[in-house]
Amino acid sequence: MFYTLAFKKDKNCPTFIDGVIHESFSPGAYDDAMDADWHDAGPDEALAPLPKKLVLITKDKRYDFDFCTAFEGHIVSERFLKAFQTLKTSRWEIAELEIVNPKGVSVAQRPYFFMRQQRIDKEPVDVIDQTQSKINFRASGEIKNIISLTIKENVSTDFFSIDEITLLGFVFLSPHAATALKELNLVGAEVVDTEKVGSIDRA
Numbered sequence: 653m654f655y656t657l658a659f660k661k662d663k664n665c666p667t668f669i670d671g672v673i674h675e676s677f678s679p680g681a682y683d684d685a686m687d688a689d690w691h692d693a694g695p696d697e698a699l700a701p702l703p704k705k706l707v708l709i710t711k712d713k714r715y716d717f718d719f720c721t722a723f724e725g726h727i728v729s730e731r732f733l734k735a736f737q738t739l740k741t742s743r744w745e746i747a748e749l750e751i752v753n754p755k756g757v758s759v760a761q762r763p764y765f766f767m768r769q770q771r772i773d774k775e776p777v778d779v780i781d782q783t784q785s786k787i788n789f790r791a792s793g794e795i796k797n798i799i800s801l802t803i804k805e806n807v808s809t810d811f812f813s814i815d816e817i818t819l820l821g822f823v824f825l826s827p828h829a830a831t832a833l834k835e836l837n838l839v840g841a842e843v844v845d846t847e848k849v850g851s852i853d854r855a
Contacts (some may be wrong), residue, residue: 653827653845653846654802654803654807654824654825654826654827654845654846655824655825655826655827655829655830655843655844655845655846656801656822656823656824656825656843656844656845656846656848656849656852656854657719657822657823657825657833657838657841657842657843657844657854657855658841658842658843658844658848658852658853658854658855659840659841659852659853659854659855660838660839660840660841660842660855662716662717662839662840663716664714664715664716664717664761665715665716665717665720665839665840666712666715666720667853668722669708669710669712669720669722669723669727670710670711670712671708671709671710671711671712672684672686672708672709673686673691673706673707673708673709673723673749673766674686674688674706674707674709675688675703675705675706675707676707677707677709677750677752677756679756681707681709681754682709682710682711682754686723688700690702690703691723691724698770698772699770701745702745702746702747702766702768703747704747704748705747705748705749705750706747706748706749706750706766707749707750707751707752708727708749708750708751708752708764708766709752709753709754710751710752710753710759711753711754712759713753713759714759714761715751715759715760715761715764716760716761716762716839717729717839717840717841718731718732718836718838718839718840718841719732719838719840719841719855720840720841720855721821721854721855723766724768725766725767725768725769726766726767726768726823727749727764727765727766728764728765728766728767729762729763729764729765729839730762730763730764730765731762731836732833732836732838733746733765733767735832735833735836736767736811738832739809739810739811739826739828739829739832740808740809740810740811741809741810741811741812742769742773742774742775742809742812743769743770743773744767744768744769744773745767745768745769745770746765746766746767747765747766747767748763748765749764749765749766750764751764769812769813771815774812774813774814774815775807775809775812775813775814775815775824776814776815777795777814777815777816778804779803779804779806779807779814780801780802780803780804780814780816781802781803781804784802785798785799785800785801785802786798786799786800786850787799795816795817795818796818797818797850798818798819798849798850799849799850799851800846800847800848800849800850801819801846801847801849801850802846802847803824803846807824807826809826810825810826810828810829811823811824811825811826811829812824819849821854822849822854824846825843830843840855841855842855
């Protein structure tokens with residue numbers, strides 16, 4: 653059995669991040685487009701490597717969560733990252749993340765990082781066990797939505813994402829990873845089994 657992270661309503665844990673990510677802070681940067689080559693690439697072009705340090709500029713008043721999906725990646729706390737680093741994974745890019753308001757004042761209650769997985773490093777869609785999952789398909793054969801997800805047992809990593817558009821933003825956990833993250837008593841996220849994918853909001 654595999655697991656995923658669902659959103660859990662906690663104080664200072666938004667469902668949507670109101671902000672932008674840049675490589676550095678400057679007055680007015682909140683209104684600047686996110687057009688850097690590490691965030692924006694053309695069709696069939698790979699994104700440039702993630703910088704080592706980034707700044708999230710937000711109008712939200714305060715953040716105090718362990719895991720939040722945003723900006724085609726995930727914002728994670730230091731303690732989440734430390735747990736992640738003990739797990740068996742494929743390649744993920746990680747940057748230190750400073751979080752400030754448009755005036756440059758910190759709104760984070762703990763150290764944060766931004767992590768993402770480029771498409772080439774994700775698990776292929778065929779790790780989905782279509783015989784055990786409940787999936788609605790389009791006439792073209794593409795997946796329309798997933799009500800209940802079962803992942804094949806031959807996946808060798810503990811923490812991964814799947815190259816399937818309907819699962820964009822979801823991360824998946826082996827039983828070992830699920831146990832490690834449950835022990836953290838995560839703020840803003842909770843571990844649930846993948847059979848609930850169609851009925852939850854992803855963290």
